[in-house]
Amino acid sequence: MAADAAGAIGPKLKDAALAALVAIALTVPILGMETVPGPDGRLTLDFHFHLVAIAAVLVFAGRLALSLLLRGRQLRPSGRSGAVAEFVSRHGTWFGLAGIAFALVLPFMPFASRYVIDVATTIVIYVMLGWGLNIVVGLAGLLDLGYVAFYAVGAYSYALFAQWFGLGFWICLPIAGLLAAIAGVLLGFPVLRLRGDYLAIVTLGFGEIIRLVLINWHEVTGGPNGIADIPRPTFFGFPFTRDPGEGETAFHELFGLEFSTLHRVIFLYYLALFLALVTNLFVLRIRKLPIGRAWEALREDEIACKALGINPTNTKLTAFALGAMFGGFAGSFFATRQGFISPESFTFIESAIILAIVVLGGMGSQIGVVLAAAVIVLLPEIGREFETYRMLLFGAAMVLIMIWRPRGLLAHREPTLTLAGSTGGTGTRGGGR
């Protein structure tokens, strides 16, 4: 017995020593050295090797304790939560409806401050972007790292059409969607033959190209200054202002309410919710149509698709175009919500966050996207208490979630149709928040 225990502890000590070594390598530049201004104003290095030593000892002890506690058990994804995921997916309709109901009454809950509604609107927009990208990444299996480009195209389309031609939001919305879809096809054509990593690189480049065009095409986009004074949304023609212009009726006058800036915030929230629900409905439907199944088949095996007479070109292009269209819709909403847009808002990190939402949610899962969007938007908000360590915490949480659920929060997939029920009644449905 004793010999057994001694034999088992050897590799653990070695493992802990290795971890400590890595910790030393990492902490020497971070903790061990500090640049301080010297007496003559030049920078000099201060060494704090005791901090490095402390970190190494802590890592050594921690690693050893962890491996002793786990005693050979791997830190592996839990099987139980798989059952939870299956349950949620199977009863997706109910979870979705409950979610929608909650989302609908949210602005009237006692805790619904302006801040809460603002955050909720952000979540809903990310949910919508996630559902849009889900078409491309989750269903068609085309890894797109430049999704923010379509978001930008939508935002700028709305801003420019509204400014130049004085068009309203509801007219600009389809135009923005159409232009974004065209951008999607433009991206799609050159990357038809690419898959996986290579596709990711090209789409990444595409996102940057769009951003650089926005920065450099001064005459149209206003360059880095962006576009300001984008028309704010009106309630079907009734503006949300305290003092409406001649012959105009403001929203609060129409309903005989006391003027409140909250009205616009709530309206924006419902607008976002409406757009997101339209997206959801569309994706749920199209997933059960031949084109949706062809996307999934393409994700599974492109060669088999060809052998069955599916045109991979058209199938991929429709995925790109439709995914981009919803990005464009969301972009329009973003522009009218902010009232000001600039290329700053459309950096790579946005694409990464949207992709993270899709992957974290579980590829192709509608409810998963909702959960993941809530996690990704709320984590940094909750983390505000931790100030500098906010993003560190965010990153650590993402790593932990992916270790716990490597295929996403809700990776379970329900068939689009079953033999028992002809067309499958319970797809992976999702709702509002």
Added chain:
Amino acid sequence: MRRSILEVLHLTMRFGGLVAVDDLSFTAYADDITAIIGPNGAGKTTVFNCLTGFYRPTTGQLTFHGHHGPVLLERLEGFRVARHGLARTFQNIRLFGGMSVLENLVVAQHNHLMRASGYTLLGLVGAASYRRAEAEAVERARFWLERTGLIERADQPAGSLPYGEQRKLEIARALCAGPKLLCLDEPAAGLNPRETAELGELLLELRDRHGVAVLLIEHDMSLVMRIADHIVVLDYGRKIADGPPERIKRDPAVIKAYLGETEDEELPPEVAADLAASGGG
């Protein structure tokens, strides 16, 4: 006079300096099971890939009498071949593993359903005509599932099926595409004797009751000799024999290709002479 369904004329496929298929000509008939046999690396799968549009042949003419009359396969884009009524399976099974068995079979009817859904628009609004077409597609899938004994598996993910059932499912999926000619690349590989026998029955039934011609690559000689009407033998990309099973069995060239030549025949005469001399001395 038998109706031909596929005429291969002077098919040659070169990959750089390698000649995978060398001036191959044969005809497959509409009411036949045609088998292509030959040792490993003889170019059988290459022939399939040329037929089904995955390779563009270096030279040659491939005439297929499909749903829309005769068509030259070598001029078609890969995915269009299936639309003329030529479906295939793969040596290494290619199913849509994450999708259910039924979905696999419905995807095979994509082009028909795509038209029925008004290229998605009618389907989005839930038109009755589309729902009817989808129900028909499910019925067709159900028919082949029952025929292949996979009906119990319909709603399971295709990737979770045991190997033998995956082979069957791939054939069922190809059949759902509504082919006139079904090309099977080693369908019996990895099957146990009972499953192989069932496969044979299925192929005979396809020929006799469903009017589907079969072109088959297979190494299981007992299966080939039992069900094939017509056998084409390839070796090093060339056709070395072509005819009914009884004749192929006795063909000296075929026996040579499969069993190898005897030693003294294979060696160049001067080497053989040397050997004899040294053995004697």
